[in-house]
Amino acid sequence: MTNDGRVPSVVSDQYPEPADLPARPSHLHRGKQSADPDVDTLADDSPMRLRRELRRQAANGSVPAVDTNTDTAGPDTAPGARVGGGGRHSRRGAQPRPPRLDYVPRHAISTPGPGSVPVSPTDVTEVFSRVRQDPTERPMSARPESEPIPRSARVEPLFAPPPPFPELEAPEPVVPGKRERVVLSQRKGQTRPVRTVVDVQELTQVGEVLSSSLIRSQLALALRIGGIALITLGALPAMFVIFPVLGRFELFGLRLPWLLLGVLAYPFLLALGWMYARSAERLEQVFADHIQN
Amino acid sequence: MTPAAVVALSCIAIVAVASTVIGSFGVRFARNTSDFLVASRTVGPTANAGAISGEYLSAASFLGVAGLILKYGPDALWYPVGFTAGYLALLLFVSAPLRRSGAYTVPDFAEFRLRSPGVQRLCTVFVIIIGWMYLLPQLQGAGLTVATVVPSLPAWSGMVAAGVVVIATVVFGGMRSITFVQAFQFWLKFTALALPAVVLLIYVGGDHQPFNRPAPPQFPTDSSVAIKTDVVLRVTQPVTFEANGVLDGVQTDGLVSWVPGRHTVLSGAQLNFTAGTSVPIPDGLPIRDSSWLTPLSGDSNYQLFGIYSLIVATFLGTMGLPHVLVRFYTNPDGRATRRTTVVVLAFLGAFYLLPTLLGALSRLYVPQLLVSNNTDAAVLLLPTAALGGGTFPTLLAGLVAAGAWAAFLSTSSGLVVGVAGVLATSPSLFPRGGVRDFRVAAVIAGLVPLGLALVAARLDFSQTVSLAFAVAASTFCPLLVLGIWWSGLTDRGAVAGLLVGGISSGGAVSLSLFGLDPGGWIGLLLNRPALITVPLAFLTMTVVSKLTRKRLLPDVPRLLLRLHAPERLGLSQDRTHRLN
Numbered sequence: 105m106t107n108d109g110r111v112p113s114v115v116s117d118q119y120p121e122p123a124d125l126p127a128r129p130s131h132l133h134r135g136k137q138s139a140d141p142d143v144d145t146l147a148d149d150s151p152m153r154l155r156r157e158l159r160r161q162a163a164n165g166s167v168p169a170v171d172t173n174t175d176t177a178g179p180d181t182a183p184g185a186r187v188g189g190g191g192r193h194s195r196r197g198a199q200p201r202p203p204r205l206d207y208v209p210r211h212a213i214s215t216p217g218p219g220s221v222p223v224s225p226t227d228v229t230e231v232f233s234r235v236r237q238d239p240t241e242r243p244m245s246a247r248p249e250s251e252p253i254p255r256s257a258r259v260e261p262l263f264a265p266p267p268p269f270p271e272l273e274a275p276e277p278v279v280p281g282k283r284e285r286v287v288l289s290q291r292k293g294q295t296r297p298v299r300t301v302v303d304v305q306e307l308t309q310v311g312e313v314l315s316s317s318l319i320r321s322q323l324a325l326a327l328r329i330g331g332i333a334l335i336t337l338g339a340l341p342a343m344f345v346i347f348p349v350l351g352r353f354e355l356f357g358l359r360l361p362w363l364l365l366g367v368l369a370y371p372f373l374l375a376l377g378w379m380y381a382r383s384a385e386r387l388e389q390v391f392a393d394h395i396q397n
Numbered sequence: 398m399t400p401a402a403v404v405a406l407s408c409i410a411i412v413a414v415a416s417t418v419i420g421s422f423g424v425r426f427a428r429n430t431s432d433f434l435v436a437s438r439t440v441g442p443t444a445n446a447g448a449i450s451g452e453y454l455s456a457a458s459f460l461g462v463a464g465l466i467l468k469y470g471p472d473a474l475w476y477p478v479g480f481t482a483g484y485l486a487l488l489l490f491v492s493a494p495l496r497r498s499g500a501y502t503v504p505d506f507a508e509f510r511l512r513s514p515g516v517q518r519l520c521t522v523f524v525i526i527i528g529w530m531y532l533l534p535q536l537q538g539a540g541l542t543v544a545t546v547v548p549s550l551p552a553w554s555g556m557v558a559a560g561v562v563v564i565a566t567v568v569f570g571g572m573r574s575i576t577f578v579q580a581f582q583f584w585l586k587f588t589a590l591a592l593p594a595v596v597l598l599i600y601v602g603g604d605h606q607p608f609n610r611p612a613p614p615q616f617p618t619d620s621s622v623a624i625k626t627d628v629v630l631r632v633t634q635p636v637t638f639e640a641n642g643v644l645d646g647v648q649t650d651g652l653v654s655w656v657p658g659r660h661t662v663l664s665g666a667q668l669n670f671t672a673g674t675s676v677p678i679p680d681g682l683p684i685r686d687s688s689w690l691t692p693l694s695g696d697s698n699y700q701l702f703g704i705y706s707l708i709v710a711t712f713l714g715t716m717g718l719p720h721v722l723v724r725f726y727t728n729p730d731g732r733a734t735r736r737t738t739v740v741v742l743a744f745l746g747a748f749y750l751l752p753t754l755l756g757a758l759s760r761l762y763v764p765q766l767l768v769s770n771n772t773d774a775a776v777l778l779l780p781t782a783a784l785g786g787g788t789f790p791t792l793l794a795g796l797v798a799a800g801a802w803a804a805f806l807s808t809s810s811g812l813v814v815g816v817a818g819v820l821a822t823s824p825s826l827f828p829r830g831g832v833r834d835f836r837v838a839a840v841i842a843g844l845v846p847l848g849l850a851l852v853a854a855r856l857d858f859s860q861t862v863s864l865a866f867a868v869a870a871s872t873f874c875p876l877l878v879l880g881i882w883w884s885g886l887t888d889r890g891a892v893a894g895l896l897v898g899g900i901s902s903g904g905a906v907s908l909s910l911f912g913l914d915p916g917g918w919i920g921l922l923l924n925r926p927a928l929i930t931v932p933l934a935f936l937t938m939t940v941v942s943k944l945t946r947k948r949l950l951p952d953v954p955r956l957l958l959r960l961h962a963p964e965r966l967g968l969s970q971d972r973t974h975r976l977n
Binding site: 312315316318319322323326329330337338341342348351352359362365366369370371373374376377378380381384385388 | 746882
C-alpha cells in the first residue's frame with residue numbers, strides 16, 4: 105500500500121485516467137461514499153477503457169455496431185443532460201438521489217427479471233419477501249445453482265439432501281420496514297433482456313471482449329501481487345549470501361533473518377492476500393455493474 | 398509406566414475419543430436439523446478458515462518445524478513461511494475460480510475443464526500418490542509421539558494405533574464433513590503450543606543463557622542418548638563421556654575422550670553425557686550456536702539452490718494437496734472463498750510464530766536430540782526439560798502430546814477421505830460408487846500408507862512433507878493454473894505435462910524416501926527437485942498444448958467465463974442453455 109492510501113496501484117498503472125471523461129459522483133458507484141476520490145476512479149477506469157475499445161472496434165467495423173449507450177448518459181450525450189448530476193449510469197435529466205441503503209438490485213435476487221429467462225405465458229402468482237438488516241449483506245439466493253456436478257459428487261456424497269431453504273418457503277409475518285415485492289398478474293409483453301448481459305452470456309464478440317478483459321485484468325492483478333511476494337521473499341536468501349552482515353544485524357533484540365522470516369513474513373503475506381481479495385472483488389464488481397447497466 | 402506417560406497417554410486418548418464422538422454426533426446433528434448443503438454454504442469465512450487451518454496443520458507443522466529450527470536455525474524458517482505462502486498462491490490463482498467451477502477435487506476440475514476421461518484418470522493416480530506420500534509422515538509422527546511419551550512402547554505401535562483410529566473415524570463417522578470438528582482441532586493445536594510458549598516466555602524470560610555463543614550447545618542436564626541410526630558426529634573441543642557401543646569402529650564400554658574432529662557412531666550405541674558437556678553435532682549441521690543463528694552458514698555449498706527449490710515447492714504445491722481444495726467447497730461463493738483464504742493466512746501466520754519460538758528455545762533445553770537425530774520430538778520434550786518434572790509441566794507435556802495427536806488425526810482423516818473419495822468415484826475400480834464402496838476405498842486408502850510408514854526411511858517430517866509438496870507443485874499446479882487462466886490448454890498438453898512433471902519429481906522423491914542419498918548435486922536434486930521439475934512441467938504443458946491446438950474444446954471461452962464471472966450475474970451453464 106502506498107502512502108496516500110491507494111491500494112491497487114496494480115490497476116491504476118495499467119489504465120491511466122482519461123482526461124476527456126467527466127468525473128463521476130462516487131455515490132453512484134456501489135452506493136458507497138469514499139473519502140478518497142482516487143479509489144473510485146481507479147476502479148472505474150477499466151470499463152471506460154472497455155467502452156472505448158468497443159467503440160473503436162465498432163468504428164473499424166470489426167464488431168457489429170452495438171449501442172453501448174442505450175440507457176446511459178455516455179460521453180457523447182449533450183452536456184446539458186448531465187447537469188442534473190448523474191454519471192454514465194444515471195437516467196437523463198433525473199435528479200440526483202442519495203443512495204438507498206436497502207436497495208437490492210433485481211438481478212441479485214433469483215427472480216425472473218429482465219435479462220433472465222422469459223417467464224412462462226401462464227398466469228403467475230408469486231410472492232417474494234426478503235428482510236435485509238445489513239445493507240452490505242449479500243442476498244441469500246444470489247448464488248445461482250452451479251450446474252454440472254451431479255448430486256452424488258457434491259460435498260457430502262454420503263447423505264441424502266434434506267429439503268432446501270425451509271425457512272424461505274414458509275410465509276413470514278409482515279414486519280414493518282421489510283421489503284416486499286408482490287407480483288399478482290401475468291406479465292404483459294415480451295421481457296426485454298439487458299443487451300450486455302445477453303452479449304456476455306452468448307459470448308458474442310462484444311461479450312468475448314468483455315469477459316476476456318475481465319480475465320486479463322484479474323490475471324494481471326494476481327501476477328502482480330504474486331510477483332511482489334516472490335521477489336520480496338525470494339530476494340532474502342540471495343541478500344543473506346551477498347551481504348553476510350545482514351544476517352548478523354540485530355533489530356529489537358532479534359537477528360534480522362529471524363525477525364524477517366520468523367515474524368514479519370506472516371503479516372506481509374496477510375497484507376498481500378487482503379489487498380488482492382479487495383482488488384479482485386472490485387474488479388468483479390466493476391465488470392458486473394458494467395454489463396448490467 | 399511413569400505418571401508423565403500416563404498423563405500424556407490419557408490426553409491422547411481423550412482427543413482421539415472426543416474427535417470421533419463429536420464427529421459422529423455432528424453427522425447426526427447435521428442430518429436432522431438442516432440440509433447439509435445449505436448448512437455448509439452458510440459457514441462463515443472465519444469458521445471455515447478455522448477448519449481449513451485445522452486440517453492443514455499436520456504433524457509436520459506441529460512437530461517438524463520446531464525440530465528443523467533446532468537443527469538448521471533460520472534456514473528452516475523457510476518451511477513455515479512456504480507453508481503459509483502456499484495459501485497466498487492458492488488465493489491468487491485458484492481459490493475463487495475453482496469454487497465457481499463447482500469441482501472440489503483436481504480430477505473433477507480436469508473433467509470440467511478438459512472433458513477428458515484420460516486426464517481425469519491420470520489426476521486420480523496423482524491424487525493417490527500425493528495423498529499417500531503426505532500420510533506417511535503423519536503416521537510416523539504418531540509413532541514418534543507415542544514412543545516419546547511412553548519410551549517402553551515401540552514406534553510401530555503408535556503408527557498402527559493411529560492408522561486404525563483414522564480408518565475407523567472415516568469409515569464410521571465421515572468426520573471430514575463436520576466443519577466445527579476441524580475448527581475445534583485448530584484451536585486445540587493452537588492452545589497446545591501457545592500455552593507452553595507463553596509459560597516458557599514468562600518462566601525463562603531473559604533469564605536463559607545467551608543464544609549467541611561461539612561454541613556448540615551444552616547439555617543442560619545429565620543426558621543419555623540412544624543412537625538409532627549410524628551417524629557422523631563432529632566436536633570442536635575435547636569431550637569426555639561414557640559410551641557403550643561401536644564408536645569409531647571400536648567396540649567401547651566405558652569412558653571415552655574425543656579430540657576435535659569427526660567421529661563415527663554406529664546404531665545401537667548408548668552415550669551418557671554429564672551436564673555442561675559440549676554437544677557433538679551431526680556432520681553437515683551448523684555446530685556453533687553463533688553460526689546456527691545466522692542464515693546459510695552450514696557446510697553445504699548447495700543451500701541456496703535447496704532454499705529456492707523449497708520455496709517453489711511450498712509456494713506452488715499447496716494448491717495441489719488433496720485435502721486442501723475440498724474444504725473450499727463449503728464456502729457459499731467465490732468471493733467468500735477469497736475472504737476465507739485471507740483469514741487462513743492470518744491463522745497460519747499466528748500459529749507458525751509458536752513452533753518458531755519453541756524451536757529456538759529447544760536449542761537451549763533439549764540439544765541432546767541433535768545427537769540422536771530425533772529433533773522432531775523437541776516440542777514434546779521441551780516443557781518438562783525447561784520447567785522440570787512437576788505436576789504443571791507434566792500436564793503441559795500432556796497437552797502438547799494431545800495437540801500432536803490432533804494434528805495428524807485431522808490431517809490424516811482429511812487425506813484418507815480425499816484419497817478414498819477419488820478411489821470410490823473412479824468408475825474402473827468401483828463401478829457402483831456407493832457408500833459401501835467408499836468405506837472399502839477408505840480402508841485401502843489408510844492401509845497402504847500404513848504399510849509404507851512401517852518400511853520407509855524416516856526423514857524429518859517437514860522434509861517428507863515437502864517432498865509431497867514438490868510432486869503436487871510439479872503436477873497439479875501447472876494443470877490448475879493453466880486450466881484456469883489460459884484458454885489454450887488441451888487434454889494432450891495436460892497429460893504430457895502431468896506425466897513429465899509427475900515422473901521426474903515423483904521418481905526423485907521416492908528415491909529419497911527409501912533412503913537413497915548419493916550426496917552432492919544429485920542427492921540435492923533428488924531431495925529438492927521442484928526448482929527443475931515445476932518449470933519443466935509448465936513448459937511441457939504449454940508446448941504440447943500449442944502443438945495439439947486442433948483439440949481445443951469449442952466452448953473454452955464460456956468455461957473460462959464461468960470460472961471468473963461473479964456468481965450474481967447468473968452466467969452458469971444451465972441458464973445460458975435455457976436462453977439459447
